[in-house]
Amino acid sequence: MPADPSRILTARQMLAHLGLTPADLVAHPDSSGRTMPTVAEYVPRVAAAASPGTRRTYGTYWNRMTAELGHLRLDEVTASDIEALMRQVTATARTRRMGRQGRHAGEHVIAAARAVYRRAIADGYLTAADSPAHRVAKPRRLPNPRRALTPGELQDISLVARTSGSDVILDALLLRLHTETACRRGGALALRLVDLDTRHALVRLTEKGGTLRWQPITPILAERLQEHAQARGAVLPTDRLLRYRNGQPISSRRYDHLWRRIGECLPWVAAQGISTHWLRHTTLTWVERHFGYGVARAYAGHTDRRGPATTTYIKADLHAVATALAAMTGEPHPTRRCATALKGAAVAAGLRTFWARGGTTTGRICGQRERPAGSPHSAGRRWLHSKLLCGGPRPGHLLPGYSEELRHQAGGCVSRG
Template sequence: MTTDTDRIAQAHQILADLGVTVADLQALEPGPRPVPTLATYLPHVRAAAGPGSRRTYGSYWDRMATEWGQRPLDQITASDIEAMHRTAAASTVKRRNGRNGRHAGEHVIAAARAIYNRAIADGHIAPDASPAHRVAKPRRLPSTRRALTTTELQDINAAARRSGNDVILDALLLRIHTETACRRGGALAITLDDLDHHHCLLRLREKGTTLRWQPITPALTNCLTDHAAARGAVLPTDQLLRFRDGHPVTSRRYDHLWHRIGQQLPWVATQTISTHWLRHTTLTWVERHFGYGIARAYAGHTDNTGPATTTYIKANLQEVATALTAMTGQPHPLAD
């Protein structure tokens, strides 16, 4: 105890010699970091987000910045987010395939959670202080999409060939999605280097940065090769799908395509059938005839959620090619 008292006295003497008091030292201790305002912090959230998140949540982030931009993150409440959720759901434009604004309301909550997930990771707020995570997301309703019948699929392809200024391109788009069950973004991302003509494979890049080789028929392989050569895809990184003037196809082509088909087939417009219905159609057929494991591989699903048995029922490329052969009636070099 005597030694400690002596050391304290010595420390006080040193401070006195330096002209510094204990209060001066306490004033130098860093205080709690100020919580940034939403307007200040939102650019960091956008920069860290992927293109899909920016596209989906961008308009909601803009709305939040307008209403809450000058408020620190810890002064935005769950009630504020709940109120915006209700407003977004009520003000949604009514569409045939609408769900009374459920998706818009869900996106408000998801957009707010994206902000606070980043704020927690950056140490601006405590994990249990996020107001966005105190607002419950609305329960997801079952999808209205279904597998098309053989007759419906035939009618859709026939309608595509009867209209439009580029029926060859439209028929090719429908064929790609029917054979591969890929998503729209996957087809638009195909480059010349993604086509393996020898093995009749197509490399697909889809959401979640997934990457896979998908078997396609020799007929589709030849059509894609001829299409690329005729429309100016030269470099390995050139987008394969192109208009007749050589410009790359965009997602707008799909919008125009289904609008035209809906004009000829009213039931297509009534049910708001889209490209994703082709994915449902193909994967349902594969599952019914070849089982869940092969359908899962055909879809390109790589997530680990679900039953533990999914670990043991992975299908290989040859099994997917065999399913393709059975579905199309065309041989494939990798099929068993």
């Protein structure tokens, strides 16, 4: 398309006004010295600015991106180039038992490319509309095959873990810790001696995204964790809590070894690809069924703001999580006992008000609806007891015989570790 003669004339007039010629523009293409980097030049900058978790997740795909598209400038890469790379990575992904035909690998390619171009936009090399990675759709995610384990399945897994292997004490503690707290592997691996509060039966979990939370555990598990750490060489507050028999902190390989061994004894575990994350599904499903979505959300440690606005108003506190734990394990929790004492004080105040009114139920007592005046004292007592003192049916325990099993697993055996 030929240029507009009037615009050419205007440009020449402006150059003449500035005292420049077209040759000056050719000799100095960019007076600031800022040139568009290639993919190979820019990816190391992105990796340097990324968090360790991001580098671990996207590092492989950034290397592939550099190998295939490294010679191109950032503004020369097209959406077709990135989509072709996604197809290539998907086709060459390693086949696993629970694989999805490379769908996750393809999704990570797009996410890694978007991370590169988000950084380029932030650095001022491109605008948001110039990013080719954001014009390529991610593969649609398939439904998650994970589910909650049944109490029988959980018991079989626990039995194998504590009766086989070279360190049954460590394996039993790992399974119980994940079942009680629904924490991720990273949260358990990051536990330090200072993160254990045996007096209040709490552990401080540090999980993905740098989130921190205090999570209730049963008092007996808190005691066993402390004995385990002390017997295996944890002295300083910053020392890792979970350790091998030789005193070294455990790594993620312990989980791989544990589930491989369980899968050899229980073929259905290997066939379904059951892992530690299934314990998280199991616990959170039980909590949601018995205590509702708000408590399950707090139990899981979810702090993101995505989702319905109702989540702002149904936040559960530490006492609610401790109550769910006590119901699940059948073991009382110190935090829950404090909350029960406060509730008992409120009930006692209601009783004093009740008897001050002559044993009748005239007026509102602790928020209950009004009752006809003149009721007999015995009827009033029965009504107040049924409404304020008697709770509903107690939920069934997820871990039947829990305390006895844990005492059998860890009691008297820590010294041998």
